[in-house]
Amino acid sequence: MSETSAPMAAFFDQLGALLQGRTSADDVEAALGPVATGTDALAFYRTMVLRQWFLIMRDLYEPIRLLAQRREPGLWTRLVQTYAAAHPPAHFDPNQFGEGFGDFLARQRAVHGTIPTLWEELADYCWIRHRANVCPDDVGDGFEQRLFVRQYTHDVVAVAKRLSEDPAAELPGAKTIVVLVYRHARALDVRLFFPNAAGLAALAVREGTALPAAFATIPQSDQDAAIVSLVEHGVLLAEEELDR
Amino acid sequence: MTRPTTTTGVGIGLRHQHFDVIADVSRRVDWLELVPENFVGVGGRARRVLARCRERWPVWGHGVTVSVGGPDPFDAEYLRGLKALLDDLDAPMYTDHLCYATAAGTYFHDLLPLPFSEAAVRHTAARVRELADRLERPVALENISFYCEMPGAEMTEPQFVSAVLEESGAGLLLDVNNVYVNAFNHGRDPQQWLDALPLERTWQIHLAGHVHEGGRIIDNHGAPVIDEVWALYRHALTRTGPVATLLEWDTDIPALDRVLDEADRARAIYDEVAGGEVTR
Numbered sequence: 001m002s003e004t005s006a007p008m009a010a011f012f013d014q015l016g017a018l019l020q021g022r023t024s025a026d027d028v029e030a031a032l033g034p035v036a037t038g039t040d041a042l043a044f045y046r047t048m049v050l051r052q053w054f055l056i057m058r059d060l061y062e063p064i065r066l067l068a069q070r071r072e073p074g075l076w077t078r079l080v081q082t083y084a085a086a087h088p089p090a091h092f093d094p095n096q097f098g099e100g101f102g103d104f105l106a107r108q109r110a111v112h113g114t115i116p117t118l119w120e121e122l123a124d125y126c127w128i129r130h131r132a133n134v135c136p137d138d139v140g141d142g143f144e145q146r147l148f149v150r151q152y153t154h155d156v157v158a159v160a161k162r163l164s165e166d167p168a169a170e171l172p173g174a175k176t177i178v179v180l181v182y183r184h185a186r187a188l189d190v191r192l193f194f195p196n197a198a199g200l201a202a203l204a205v206r207e208g209t210a211l212p213a214a215f216a217t218i219p220q221s222d223q224d225a226a227i228v229s230l231v232e233h234g235v236l237l238a239e240e241e242l243d244r
Numbered sequence: 245m246t247r248p249t250t251t252t253g254v255g256i257g258l259r260h261q262h263f264d265v266i267a268d269v270s271r272r273v274d275w276l277e278l279v280p281e282n283f284v285g286v287g288g289r290a291r292r293v294l295a296r297c298r299e300r301w302p303v304w305g306h307g308v309t310v311s312v313g314g315p316d317p318f319d320a321e322y323l324r325g326l327k328a329l330l331d332d333l334d335a336p337m338y339t340d341h342l343c344y345a346t347a348a349g350t351y352f353h354d355l356l357p358l359p360f361s362e363a364a365v366r367h368t369a370a371r372v373r374e375l376a377d378r379l380e381r382p383v384a385l386e387n388i389s390f391y392c393e394m395p396g397a398e399m400t401e402p403q404f405v406s407a408v409l410e411e412s413g414a415g416l417l418l419d420v421n422n423v424y425v426n427a428f429n430h431g432r433d434p435q436q437w438l439d440a441l442p443l444e445r446t447w448q449i450h451l452a453g454h455v456h457e458g459g460r461i462i463d464n465h466g467a468p469v470i471d472e473v474w475a476l477y478r479h480a481l482t483r484t485g486p487v488a489t490l491l492e493w494d495t496d497i498p499a500l501d502r503v504l505d506e507a508d509r510a511r512a513i514y515d516e517v518a519g520g521e522v523t524r
Contacts, residue, residue: 008315
């Protein structure tokens with residue numbers, strides 16, 4: 001591969017800093033020379049890049065954007081800009097930019113104590129819906145790829161639905177839910193399933209994880225029935241599909 | 245280099261908003277374009293729809309993040325996935341943008357202009373040759389919309405495009421809307437600007453809508469094509485002959501029928517000016 005020449009290396013250093021908001025258009029002109037089309041036009045590229053990043057985050061995390069707007073004008077903008085400064089996009093898939101947003105919100109809550117737990121749970125819910133949708137084929141049952149088992153302290157499913165219908169809607173209080181977010185094994189759309197205890201036990205066995213003590217007394221016949229149901233609902237692959 | 249494909253006619257983009265209907269659409273579509281970044285490493289419904297579309301139409305990839313003119317080494321893992329996708333599509337070429345999109349590991353997810361300089365020509369042409377080698381197929385580059393002439397410019401944009409294509413052996417993906425946007429934003433005559441591009445190297449043409457914002461036009465692919473761009477397209481076809489044309493609509497994407505209405509309008513001009521013969 002050819003080496004980047006000194007003038008090009010200087011160009012990319014300066015423009016990279018501008019596009020990430022680490023320097024100003026005036027400083028870029030001072031370093032590289034004047035811009036015939038004007039300083040504002042050069043600075044506009046920082047705006048363009050931010051627009052793209054905000055679009056990505058909005059598409060992924062619209063419920064959180066709505067909650068942030070409800071809480072305080074400008075909060076969503078500050079959150080995304082802070083997140084972007086710490087986690088600039090580093091992947092060809094634009095949506096990967098959002099991968100760490102849930103953890104970021106959790107850290108914000110730990111440090112500032114102002115971000116509700118609901119927001120990071122919503123972020124996880126939004127993210128795993130996306131992940132399930134785009135997961136590669138041929139991953140078998142695809143735990144944590146096509147199929148996600150989650151326990152939330154808020155009914156994020158109801159919250160996301162209400163916000164999509166009415167951004168000003170009153171939200172339900174805290175309520176623990178256990179939900180499967182998955183891409184249907186055959187229909188290929190992203191769906192939800194609320195498993196019973198036998199279903200969770202069957203999933204643990206299927207994934208090869210240790211069965212929680214509370215599930216030890218669930219009869220095998222109930223677990224077998226749960227497996228049949230999970231396959232019928234497209235949560236798990238049928239044996240013949242796993243063998244392919 | 246001669247055009248590496250015989251596919252002609254008017255195509256549209258394969259977008260997830262149309263996944264429910266595109267594979268079975270009865271209206272005329274000559275070919276499809278996809279954004280490889282939305283398909284590499286992705287399974288599920290996107291792959292299923294793509295497989296069905298591939299049975300009906302040629303499908304070509306038009307990339308946005310390879311950063312053809314950028315400073316970072318190409319993402320080897322992505323290029324492997326991209327090549328596999330293009331192989332699956334039996335794509336005779338790969339198209340991307342004459343721009344950079346990454347720097348120091350950051351993906352800006354925007355198409356960023358290079359300085360119109362000799363150094364940028366040499367830098368970019370070498371990378372285009374490397375890209376073509378690694379993808380094992382010819383590359384065509386799109387003239388992008390630019391809102392600012394970057395510091396260090398030594399030539400005009402058409403001269404820069406010509407020099408990169410000449411030195412790299414790449415084809416021109418002529419984006420007619422971008423010509424109009426650039427001419428408007430920089431106070432030039434669109435037809436003169438278009439005529440200054442190396443039209444003899446045109447392997448594909450793109451059409452799209454744009455939006456006015458303040459004193460600028462922004463190339464957002466989110467509106468119908470305006471009359472001035474249709475006229476410019478007509479003129480371009482008289483210069484290029486029958487070249488496959490893509491009708492782009494990527495923002496505020498409407499129902500498929502609305503996109504196809506716009507594609508039909510392009511096809512009427514295409515048929516009238518370029519003879520109407522379509523090959524796949």
